[in-house]
Amino acid sequence: MGADAAVERGGLLLKRVLAGVPAGENPLTHVEELPERAATVAAWPSWADKPVRAAFGRGGVESPWAHQVAAAEHAHAGRSVVIATGTASGKSLAYQLPVISALTDDPRATSLYLSPTKALGADQLRAVRALDLPELRAASYDGDTPMAERDWVRAYARWVFTNPDMLHRGVLPTHGRWATFFRNLRYVVVDECHAYRGVFGSHVALLLRRLRRVARKYGADPVFVLASATVSDPAASATRLSGVDCAAVTEDCSPRGARTVALWEPPLLDDVAGENGAPVRRSAGAETARILADLVIEGARTLAFVRSRRGAELTALGARRVLSEVDSGLADRVAAYRAGFLPEERRALENALASGELLGVASTNALELGVDIAGLDAVVVAGYPGTLASFWQQAGRAGRAGDGSLVVFVARDDPLDTYLVHHPSAVLDKPIEATVTDPGNPYVLAPQLACAAAELPLTPACLPAFGDGARAVLDDLVAEGVLRKRPAGWYWTSHQRPHFDVDIRGSGGDQIAVVEADSGRMLGTVNPGSACATVHSGAVYLHQGTSYVVDELDLDSGLALVHAENPDWSTSPREVVDIAVLGTIDRQVHQARGGEVTVCLGEVAVTSQVVGYLRRLPSGEVLDQIPLDLPEHTLRTRAVWYTVSENLLTGMGSGQAGLHPAAVPGALHAAEHAAIGLLPLFATCDRWDIGGVSTALHPDTGRPTVFVHDGHPGGAGFADRGHAALVPWLNATRRAIAACECPAGCPSCVQSPKCGNGNEPLDKAGAVAVLSTVLAALTN
Ligand SMILES: [Zn+2]
């Protein structure tokens, strides 16, 4: 295929897909042609020895790309570094090169590799072993490592592959047994570091500080090499995560084929009405099934990413149904893929897709990592996967050098998806989302400091690494009798180590275990703060795409018992929520003609009580409302909020026509919903990680107020990020609402699936007016 033909390939596929769109519909909101990019290679660094280069050469790397060398040079020179480039840009080599060189130059040197998942760690270990340099003695040390092997790893392994959970529970508490390893520790590799966000990320940040403290005790000061997806300001995120200053390498010099990226918004349906009479769009899954079928007919090898397992299966089924009318042979070449496949099933699927035996696969996000599928003709992403990093990871499965490909993003009915299809630059330009962590959160800091003190007594000299709030948290721990203060520092007093009581993936407090009653199998855990809303009796609970129904929630024993069932309806809780301001950290007053807007960041107490739930059909129709008798729950966390003086809203004094006072509650409520939907564009969070409260008169502010708060005790950095990015965030919120063509509000703009108030009252036009007023005051 010639270069021009290759470039046109994606456009051609898109044309064929559009040919199947019913007359009168125009789902395409934007098409972008991303040109082919040639590779920029660089010479091997002079310090990389011949045998090391030869090993990479055997693995198929003739000469490295420039960004790999740039990152490796930083690391070799002793500067911690983060490499933040796209999928398949060879980030592994960037850390392998300096680590392997160090291990071959100095026969005593050791290194540590950390990955967020065991599967990724296993893949990376396999890749290192394939280089066939036995002197590296690379070995894994995780929950699956047999006890007999663990002694060998501690004594002899030189490159240990593990994860934060094992570092926390299995390495640092017994650092004395790792003395030789720590004494010679040269590098710490933190792979996929954008995965460490929110509460989990805050725990990992403190865990890395504990790691550095232990290494220093043995006389080592390791260099950190972090690998990240492309995010906003990776140097700052990496520095906050690792606790050491990190340089950033962000220019991707790997080759890439030409890609056509199409943004697609399913049309509103004429004859279906959803909650409160709102219009309904054709579902992203149904739209994706049809696009998948059209691409298969063209012979294009296509992967469709769908959010749930059931959705993936329905999408594959829908595509097969369309195809069976065209050619029954084609229908058999479409399959669904989900989590839980055995490794051999995964390999079989990879091979079938690579050979063209399979043409179309509908998959959950389970396929995102650790699967060897690339170079496809087309990828369809049904619904924003939560972060741009995930989006490009999925889209990156399409295209290879010299060949064009198509990426279609199909919006779901969600304000963030609406915003993205109408603002292509948010998808296609430099990412604006930042990986958010808050290592200063006292709810995270307290258990982490207890673990640190149990590892080695804390001295005043250690404290700066743990942040400004460390001293106050230590004083509390002493007052509670957890630690003892002596002249030399703070000491752990008990014989039992605290590590096993600290769940670094949870948010503090006892988790509620979700257990399948019949088998006794534990499916997962839920935060105590969200248990009443997500696993109340009768709730439909999704786990890895499989549907369960909750039989019983027992808060005292911390158990939710469920059984597998796939009812026609979904459930949504009804909640009464109150918010009280405990303290204000930052307060800015902005004058406007006719009044003022105040913006605050602070600490709040959110009191909520789940009072019932709705059962709802996929069409949006509500079956019934069922009352529940559950206790109140109070969450102390951080929030960002703004108040608007009433005169400014209702327009008195400014001469403009303002909101009718009766419209104010619905306008604020709609503005709150959409703002929650859009915050994940700026902070790597899920809309379920945050919450909001809006009121026409708040007792603590005395004004109409909109709060957006973190969903975790002490906060996870999301409210802080919202405060820092307030103007672009509210701007995007206003645009998302205004871009939706529905008349008076729908799930694509101001309705929220998690509204505790039945999405009432909501005033779409009023929300645009409120946001315009606030933005005018903030920017004048
Ligand atoms: Zn709408």
Ligand SMILES: [Zn+2]
């Ligand atoms: Zn609401």
